[in-house]
Amino acid sequence: MRHDIRISGHAFALRPIERADAGLIVELRSDDERARYLHRIPLDVAQQARYLERYFERPGDYYFVVERIAGGTGQPEGLIGIYDVASDPARAEWGRWFLRKGSLAAVESAWLIYRVAFERLKLSEVYCHTLTDNVEVLSFHDRVGLARRHRLQGLVELDGRAHDVIEHVLVREQWPPVSAELEGLAVRLARRLNARP
Amino acid sequence: MTEVTQLRTILETALAVPLSRVENPSRDQLENWDSLTHIEIVFMVEEAFDVRFSEEEIAKLRSLEDFIGILQVKHAT
Numbered sequence: 001m002r003h004d005i006r007i008s009g010h011a012f013a014l015r016p017i018e019r020a021d022a023g024l025i026v027e028l029r030s031d032d033e034r035a036r037y038l039h040r041i042p043l044d045v046a047q048q049a050r051y052l053e054r055y056f057e058r059p060g061d062y063y064f065v066v067e068r069i070a071g072g073t074g075q076p077e078g079l080i081g082i083y084d085v086a087s088d089p090a091r092a093e094w095g096r097w098f099l100r101k102g103s104l105a106a107v108e109s110a111w112l113i114y115r116v117a118f119e120r121l122k123l124s125e126v127y128c129h130t131l132t133d134n135v136e137v138l139s140f141h142d143r144v145g146l147a148r149r150h151r152l153q154g155l156v157e158l159d160g161r162a163h164d165v166i167e168h169v170l171v172r173e174q175w176p177p178v179s180a181e182l183e184g185l186a187v188r189l190a191r192r193l194n195a196r197p
Numbered sequence: 198m199t200e201v202t203q204l205r206t207i208l209e210t211a212l213a214v215p216l217s218r219v220e221n222p223s224r225d226q227l228e229n230w231d232s233l234t235h236i237e238i239v240f241m242v243e244e245a246f247d248v249r250f251s252e253e254e255i256a257k258l259r260s261l262e263d264f265i266g267i268l269q270v271k272h273a274t
Contacts, residue, residue, distance in 0.1 A: 102256035102257075104236070104256070106232035107232070107233055135228040136228070136230075136232070137231070138228075139228055139230075143233050143234060144233065189236060192252070
C-alpha cells in the first residue's frame with residue numbers, strides 16, 4: 001500500500017518503495033543464486049511496475065527499499081517488507097528480504113524492519129517464513145533469538161515442487177534484547193562504513 | 198598459538214561447533230555461518246590480529262583459508 005514510513009539506522013535506512021523502483025526489483029532479482037529461495041517473478045520492468053501499482057492498493061502491505069545512508073550515497077542495497085498485517089492480535093509477516101550480493105545491510109535492515117513492526121505499527125508480534133533449504137537465513141533468525149514456532153509443510157511451491165517452511169516469531173516482550181543485540185552490531189559496522197577511506 | 202590455530206579457535210567460538218575434523222571450514226559447509234555470525238567473526242579476527250578489513254574484503258571472506266590468505270597479505274605489507 002502507499003505509505004510514508006521512513007526509518008533511519010546508523011548506516012542504512014528504509015524508505016517506501018516507488019513505482020520507479022521496478023527496475024531495481026528486476027536488477028536485484030536477476031541474481032539467480034540469491035533468488036533461488038524466493039517465488040519466481042517476471043524479470044520485466046513493465047510487469048514489476050504493474051505489480052507495484054497493485055501493491056499500492058493493497059492494505060496492510062508495507063514494502064521498502066533498503067538504502068545506504070553511510071557516506072551519503074543513498075545507494076539501494078535491497079528490498080524488505082511487512083505484509084498481511086492483522087489487527088487482532090496485532091501481527092504481521094515480514095519478508096521479501098533481498099539484499100545485493102556482498103551487502104553488509106543484513107543486520108541493520110533486520111533491526112529496522114523490527115523497529116517498523118514494533119515502534120511504528122505497534123504490532124504485538126511479527127513472524128517470518130523461511131524455506132527449510134535456506135539454512136543461512138534460518139541460522140540468522142535463530143542466532144538473533146527468534147523462536148521457531150511451526151514447520152509448515154508444503155506451504156511454498158517453487159519450480160513445481162512443494163517446500164516446507166519454518167515460521168520464526170518475535171513477540172513484543174522479546175524485542176528489547178533482540179534490538180540491543182542487533183543495534184550493537186549495526187553500530188559497530190556503521191562506524192566502519194561511515195569512516196573515511 | 199599459531200595463526201591458524203588462533204583462527205580456528207575464533208571460528209569455533211563464533212560458530213559454537215567443533216571444527217577439528219573440518220579441513221577448511223567455510224560458509225558453504227557450515228549452516229550457522231550466517232551473515233550476522235560472519236560480521237562477528239570478522240570483528241573477532243580484526244581484534245585478535247590487529248588488522249582492518251575493507252568492505253569488499255569482508256564480503257569476499259568465506260573460509261578459513263580466505264582468512265589465512267588475507268592475513269598473510271596484510272602482515273606482509
